[in-house]
Amino acid sequence: MVQKLSILIIEDEKSICDFIAKTLNGQEYKTTAAHNGRDGLAILTSTLPDLVLLDLGLPDMDGIDIIKQTRQWSSLPIIVISARVQEKEKVAALDAGADDYITKPFGTDELLARIRTAIRHSNKIMSDNVNNNRPYSAKGLVVDFEKRRVLVDGNEVHLTRVEYKIVSMLAQNSGKVITYSSLINQVWGPYADDNNRILRVNMANIRRKIEKNPGEPEYIFTELGIGYRLIEDENLL
Amino acid sequence: MEFRKRKTKRNRQIADYDREEIRKGHLQEGLIFFLTFVGTTMIAFAFRGMVANPDVNITMFYILGIFVVARYTNGYVWGFLFAVLSVLSVNFFFTYPYRNFNLTLEGYPITFAAMFIIYVFTSAMTTDMKEQARILAHQEKELMEAQKEKLRANLLRAVSHDLRTPLTGIIGNSESYLEMEEKLSDEEKREIVENIEGDANWLLNMVENLLSVTRINNETAKVNKSLEPVDEVISSAVVRFKKRFPEAELKVFPPEDLIMVMMDATLIEQVIINILNNANAHAHSVKPIELKVFEDDDKVWFCIKDYGVGIDEKRLDTIFDGAGYSRDEEGEVDGYKGMGIGLSICKTIVIAHGGDIKAKNHGEGSKFFFYLPKETEE
Numbered sequence: 001m002v003q004k005l006s007i008l009i010i011e012d013e014k015s016i017c018d019f020i021a022k023t024l025n026g027q028e029y030k031t032t033a034a035h036n037g038r039d040g041l042a043i044l045t046s047t048l049p050d051l052v053l054l055d056l057g058l059p060d061m062d063g064i065d066i067i068k069q070t071r072q073w074s075s076l077p078i079i080v081i082s083a084r085v086q087e088k089e090k091v092a093a094l095d096a097g098a099d100d101y102i103t104k105p106f107g108t109d110e111l112l113a114r115i116r117t118a119i120r121h122s123n124k125i126m127s128d129n130v131n132n133n134r135p136y137s138a139k140g141l142v143v144d145f146e147k148r149r150v151l152v153d154g155n156e157v158h159l160t161r162v163e164y165k166i167v168s169m170l171a172q173n174s175g176k177v178i179t180y181s182s183l184i185n186q187v188w189g190p191y192a193d194d195n196n197r198i199l200r201v202n203m204a205n206i207r208r209k210i211e212k213n214p215g216e217p218e219y220i221f222t223e224l225g226i227g228y229r230l231i232e233d234e235n236l237l
Numbered sequence: 238m239e240f241r242k243r244k245t246k247r248n249r250q251i252a253d254y255d256r257e258e259i260r261k262g263h264l265q266e267g268l269i270f271f272l273t274f275v276g277t278t279m280i281a282f283a284f285r286g287m288v289a290n291p292d293v294n295i296t297m298f299y300i301l302g303i304f305v306v307a308r309y310t311n312g313y314v315w316g317f318l319f320a321v322l323s324v325l326s327v328n329f330f331f332t333y334p335y336r337n338f339n340l341t342l343e344g345y346p347i348t349f350a351a352m353f354i355i356y357v358f359t360s361a362m363t364t365d366m367k368e369q370a371r372i373l374a375h376q377e378k379e380l381m382e383a384q385k386e387k388l389r390a391n392l393l394r395a396v397s398h399d400l401r402t403p404l405t406g407i408i409g410n411s412e413s414y415l416e417m418e419e420k421l422s423d424e425e426k427r428e429i430v431e432n433i434e435g436d437a438n439w440l441l442n443m444v445e446n447l448l449s450v451t452r453i454n455n456e457t458a459k460v461n462k463s464l465e466p467v468d469e470v471i472s473s474a475v476v477r478f479k480k481r482f483p484e485a486e487l488k489v490f491p492p493e494d495l496i497m498v499m500m501d502a503t504l505i506e507q508v509i510i511n512i513l514n515n516a517n518a519h520a521h522s523v524k525p526i527e528l529k530v531f532e533d534d535d536k537v538w539f540c541i542k543d544y545g546v547g548i549d550e551k552r553l554d555t556i557f558d559g560a561g562y563s564r565d566e567e568g569e570v571d572g573y574k575g576m577g578i579g580l581s582i583c584k585t586i587v588i589a590h591g592g593d594i595k596a597k598n599h600g601e602g603s604k605f606f607f608y609l610p611k612e613t614e615e
Binding site for chain 1: 528
């Protein structure tokens, strides 16, 4: 018998909760719902779901507190559901330890893709490190972590050291959004300037080297005000 | 009750504040008066030391003093005081016998009268001038308020129209589904749900537009700008546009070099999306829509070009003013569903950035272009 993955939905809006539950139950997931933060935390600690979908605007508590409390004892994937305009809130949630976010309103395809990505990444952390060195590849873009090479349609792309660092970090987290601050921390270290301009200049150069048309990106997607997302690794789909 | 108490308390605070302001004003005017007087007298003394027969010139200094005081104080009191003091001081310091008053001096009444008349004229003139300036400023402010009010009313009318139309569709479609579920064929059901989806998406676009307006500061009509790469904004806009209209054809020409420009990226993204949506919905373009970005010395230009039916010449000037909703346009209101509000929001956003937006016909279709000024970070 196949064990169904369990997903906890913490969302106060009943119609959205129902719609998500219906979508997920139709796939190979089992869902539980909580309509406020306290119930959510209680279910979370007692049933240990495989993934949490968390709405940030809960009636009784701030969703970010749930992320912080959960992160003290678990690395289970958390996907934040939020409205479009609140970039600061999203960044705060991601920096507090959320794995990804999805913007209201979202389609079912997008939701399922995000859930798959998050679960895959949490499995990767659990499993051995051998898989981590397998090259990333999607739509003709290949990142070879062992040889530190980047290829587009078989042609090697010459990146600077910093540019390679950025691309490889995005590739290792493919499909997930990576915030400006975590990229800066990884590439320039914890004492780097908060200003993300240097990152964005590097990003623009990378895009010019990798994308066929930087105006219509195929690989690197910009999440304005938040960070970047590299298209999901095809080997893992 | 509580509310009223708070209100009277607030009024009292305002009154206190006003009184404080007035007191401060008096103090300031007194200071101007005093400094001008002391200054004039000192200059007169210095002058007397340098020139052989200074009497006439000294009077001139005091007349100048009267002008200064009348110009920079309110009302007649300070000017009058200055005139009297001037006459006395000329008499006391600068006419024989020095350091003493001599009111029987020859021609003294004439000097006094002359200075007094000068004072009256200047005071009257400057007071009048200041009053006029005040009235003018007041009128300007009222005009601005009225314009703001008009804009708000237009927006509200546009919004209620634009929101009601898709909502009517959603309610109507879902009701007919619920009431006639058994009688409908699968195809009809699908059609109904697709209609609901379309209307809902439309509504979402509208709400996002309205939300974006709230990011513009109400008082100063300014936005929070930061230095952003143009590439990211256009690619993000294009991705979102394609997500909504996957079959729409679009060609993007990003700038050759990296351009960083001061803007609120979410808002500029919205502007690009609105223009693209507009071209997609109304232009009936026969070739892909083109989105191009380029720069000159002090501006960054965004240009969206379609190869469609073009824009009615009569509408070109008012297309960004929400004109699709004015009654005098021979009933085309519904024909231009949503065109007005999206474009008027574009204009609001671009103006708030210190740029400008225009629309033009180019022979094979229409062209929308806007620019943002290149500024350095504060």
